[in-house]
Amino acid sequence: MPTLRTVLSIPVLVAALLLSPALSPDTSGTATTAGSADAVLPRLVTEGGAPAAALLAQIRTGPGRVSRYADTGPNIARTDHFRAGSITKTFVAVVVLQLAAEHRLSLNDTVDQHLPGLLRPARTSGSRTGPRSRSQSRSGSPPDGRRITLRQLLSHTSGLPDFTQVTAGTVPLTPPQAVDLALTLPPARRGHYSYSSTNYVLLGMVIRQVTGHPYAAEAERRIIAPLGLAGTSFPGSRRSLPAPHGHAFAADGSDVTELDPRVAGAAGELVTTLDDLDRFYAALLGGELLTPHWLREMKDTRAAQGEYGMGLYPARLPCGVTVWGHNGRISGSYVRTAATADGGHVLTFRVNTDAMADTRLEPALLSAEFCPRTW
Structure with missing residues (x-):
C-alpha cells in the first residue's frame, strides 16, 4: 500500500x-x-x-x-x-467560496476565528519528527491558527503538515484526530505552496462551524442537488x-x-x-x-x-x-x-x-x- x-x-x-x-x-x-x-x-x-x-x-x-x-x-x-x-477538494472549496459570497465568512478570516484554540504553537512544541515531502524539506514555524487564514487553507499555503503521510490509507480518523496527527509532523513554510490534505479537513470543520451543518x-x-448529480x-x-x-x-x-x-x-x-x-x-x-x-x-x-x-x-x-x-x-x-x-x-x-x-x-x-x- x-x-x-x-x-x-x-x-x-x-x-x-x-x-x-x-x-x-x-x-x-x-x-x-x-x-x-x-x-x-x-x-x-x-x-x-x-x-x-x-x-x-x-x-x-x-x-x-x-x-x-x-x-x-x-x-x-x-x-x-x-x-x-x-x-x-473542489466541492469543499466551492462551498467555502459560496459562504464567502454570502458574507458568512471571509477568506481572510483566521482559523482561530472559527475554530478557536485548535491550532496553537504550544500544542506542537513537543512534536516528533516524521517523514517529510520535498515541499516540506524546509520547516516553518509551528502552526498557529491566529495567523493561518482560510485563503491559505484553500491554496495549500498554510504550512500545515499533511496527516496522510503517516496513515497510509488504512486508518479512519475523525477530523480532530487528523489534525492532531498532522501536528506531530514538522511544518512547511507558511505562505509557500505545500499540498496538504489537512487544510481541507480543517475547511470541512469550518463549514460546520459557520453553517451548523456537515x-x-x-x-x-x-452543488449536488442543484446540478442533478444523481x-x-x-x-x-x-x-x-x-x-x-x-x-x-x-x-x-x-x-x-x-x-x-x-x-x-x-x-x-x-x-x-x-x-x-x-x-x-x-x-x-x-x-x-x-x-x-x-x-x-x-x-x-x-x-x-x-x-x-x-x-x-x-x-x-x-x-x-x-x-x-x-x-x-x-x-x-x-x-x-x-x-x-x-x-x-x-x-x-x-x-x-x-x-x-x-x-x-x-x-x-x-x-x-x-x-x-x-x-
Whole structure:
C-alpha cells in the first residue's frame, strides 16, 4: 500500500507531449478532438498496468453537449460509481467560496476565528519528527491558527503538515484526530505552496462551524442537488459503493472495493460517476456555481506560486493550452478531470487502481484530447 500522500492525490503539472491528435473545429473556437484520447486510453492498461480504464469527454455545442465514452479492460462501465479522492477538494472549496459570497465568512478570516484554540504553537512544541515531502524539506514555524487564514487553507499555503503521510490509507480518523496527527509532523513554510490534505479537513470543520451543518450536507444542498448529480454522494462511514460499480484494486493487486471513507474525510471522501464529474466541472467553470468574481478568486494561483488556486489547479500542456481541474487518488482509484477555462470541453478519465506504472501516460492523454495537431 502506498503512503496516503499519494492516496489522496498531489497535483502534477504536465511535462511531456507524446501524441498529436486529429482535430475537428467546433463553433466556439476551442480546439476539440475526434476521439484521439481514446487511442491513448488502452496504454493505461498495457503500459500503465491498470486493470481497466475509462474516459468520458463532453463538448459544448450550441445549447447542448456532445459526449464521447471509451473504456478498455474488463468490468468497467460508464455508469459505474467510484471513489474520487481529492476531487472532493473542489466541492469543499466551492462551498467555502459560496459562504464567502454570502458574507458568512471571509477568506481572510483566521482559523482561530472559527475554530478557536485548535491550532496553537504550544500544542506542537513537543512534536516528533516524521517523514517529510520535498515541499516540506524546509520547516516553518509551528502552526498557529491566529495567523493561518482560510485563503491559505484553500491554496495549500498554510504550512500545515499533511496527516496522510503517516496513515497510509488504512486508518479512519475523525477530523480532530487528523489534525492532531498532522501536528506531530514538522511544518512547511507558511505562505509557500505545500499540498496538504489537512487544510481541507480543517475547511470541512469550518463549514460546520459557520453553517451548523456537515460539509457533506452543504455540498449536497448547494452543488449536488442543484446540478442533478444523481450518482454523487458523501458516504460518511459507509464502506460499500452504490450500484452499479466494478472492483477497485490496490497497487499490490488486492481488492479494496470496500473502504472506510473516513480515511479521507473532507479531503477525499467523494463517490461519483464520470457523467457527474464532467457535469460538475463544466458547471463550475461555466459560471453556474460561482459569480465571475469568486470564480476568478478560485483560479488565482499567485499565492501558491502558480501551482494551485483554491480547490482547482491549472496544467499547461506542452502545446501551450492550459486546462483546469483536479485529480484524485485513494485506495483502488485514480481519477483526473481537466477542462478548458470556460468549461466548454471537459474530460474525465479513471483507472480502477491507485497506481499507474508509467507517469507519462496522463500528460499524453490530456495532450491528445486538448492540443491541436502540430505539423
